Amino acid sequence: MKKNITISVLMTIVTTALLGLIYPLAMTAVSQLLFRDKANGQLIVRDGTVIGSRIIGQPFTGAGYFHSRPSAAGSGYDAANSGGTNLGPTNQKLIDRVRQNSASLQQENPNAPVPIDLVTTSASGLDPDVTPAAAYFQVPRVARERHLNEEQVELLVQAHIEPRQFGILGESRVNVLELNLALDRLARR
């Protein structure tokens, strides 16, 4: 008993040093050497300013941008406070919110059904993607606001569809931040 108490204390100290400090710090050093950009969050720099991470969603609500999904992270896309709504399937608040958002989106584009991901919050609140359906759905509004023709914007969306990984894994998707940055470049020309 007494021996096992001593071992417990020493074992906690020794294994904490190995598994709690040496392992993560060594992994940090190797990751920084091998995958510097990825290990630091794939930050995007434009005109000398850091304007976001490639894989963290940002809020876009203006009519001239492709919109991201609704977000429950902090006041919306707070990347230091991730999270979802946790609203249950029979919660009136969820149903009202989806109904209102769907109705206003349908007015923007009466010719296509409103894609479900555009009116539901993501799990992280930081979802960088929308479905291809949701991106195409917004083409008429964006083209109108940016004074571009719809085919041009449609081609831009098409070029930004990321297919399933290796053609199999996950779902095809469109990175909203990258799409909007490309849109800005297109409109500036």
Add this chain to the structure above:
Amino acid sequence: MTANGWFQIALFLALILAVTKPLGVFMARVFSREQTFLDPIARPVERLIYRLTGVDEQHEMRWTEYAVAMLLFSAVSMLVLYGMQRLQGVLPLNPQKLPGVSPAHLAFNTAASFTTNTNWQAYSGETTMSYFTQMAGLAYHNFVSAAVGIALAIAFIRGVARRQMQTIGNFWVDMVRASLWVLLPFCVIGTLFLVSQGVVQNLRPYDTVKLVEPQHAQVTGPDGKIAVETISEQSIAQGPVASQEIIKEWGTNGGGFFNANSAHPFENPTPLSNLIELFSIFAVSSGLTYTLGRMTGSQKHGWAVWAAMAVLFAVGVSTVYWAEGKGNPLLAGADQRPTSMQSGGNMEGKEVRFGIANSALWATATTDASCGAINGWHDSFTPLGGMVLLVNIMLSEVIFGGVGAGMYGMLIYIVLTVFIAGLMVGRTPEYLGKKIEAYDVKMAMLVALIFPLVILVLSAISSVNGFGTSAILNPGPHGLTEILYAYTSGAGNNGSAFGGLAVNSPWYDTTIGLTMLAGRFLMIIPMLAIAGNLAQKKYVPPSLGTFPVTTLLFTVLLIGVIIIVGALTFFPALSLGPILEHLLMQAGKTF
């Protein structure tokens, strides 16, 4: 539901099947102290640890000493974690200057949570825990609580395999070997793989970036007035995530670095990282079925157990995929049909890159195993989808299950199964040459009874008192499910949640903390007692009257016992929660 979705699910199960034998053989060699390819690196480290801590690696323990050593180690390391959280304000590696974790009941809850391999999180990672606490406290416990689980499973297997012996191994040796051979090497490779996919691994302070389109948000000031505020920056949380992410799954822990857990793009950025993490949740537990077969000399028995697990997994994942894919009939106005342009279905609380198939697959795996990591919010699942997740935990997580914990949980069901089979044919039940007698069955029943007792009593108290019901987010039957899920997750050492329930209160922190401790240690002690008792029994060669544990009949009977003992206990509670909610949802009723 799409053909591709089913294919991804089948691919996952095929990968698990493929790894079972090699990993199972490897673990059998590690714990029988035979030579492995990792010895040149791991053996010197192992010897150094024994020298520093005074462990005698030749010493063999009876089950009582094994239990005492395990309890002491858990107690000491839990105390250290509690202290570390409270003092993190003055400890290093805290670039965000986060203060010590308070109140005390939250730090207690978290310490109990990580010591018991539960990883229930009543806190939000990126706003509460410093990098030091994450690495040396939380990720550390991800390793050792998993290593303890594996050690216990091996001790139980030895109990079955050994004949007329008093001892079942050395706890310290089993725990250290589990860490150095089974956990650490995979995590080193896995970390780098995840970083290559975009999981972050750094010690930077949070980055501040300029938003491409500044936003106007309504905020309610301290005086209650609503003002419009311009938000032009985004603060991006960073940290040593990948090294913690991989052990979180490989050790079926589940505690996210960030609040959003494996839904967060920095924890799980791509479909491939998702597959690797999913694979890690099941791999060790699946391998242990092969280890069981090998160490007890009945490989077919190992596969018979694997088959029971795989069948229950397949039924679960199909149901969840079907329920989530069908979507929520109350969300009129939005298009939930799957097309080539979207995966459709119930997307509230799910990520686009995972869609319905991978969200359903993950949710099933994380509750089958005692992992509890999430890539979509279980609270927002459809009533039936959410119910399957709850039932998976209620079956005490033996569908592959937690590393080690799944195996010894399953062995309890096996003892009950051979006992019931023995009753049917009117002979003394035997298990792999060991007579199962009154003492063993009593201990197994103790395990089978403590679990629902804790869950149902505490859920009942919480659902009729203000201190319990005030935490509910979703009213109606869903609220009862939230409470039921919380205690089930705690007792099952799962750690996933119906996250709407506001659990950081004195009542929930304390009772769920105690539930987690009961769910781990009150199960382990009777389990070790059976192991010790079996080890000293004589070998009885199989006769005509022996019920074989290697056949399809055994697999079917085992599944039956799991469902009868596990699920029927909870059926009344389930009918008041998710089943009722499903019927009301179909009728168009909302809350």
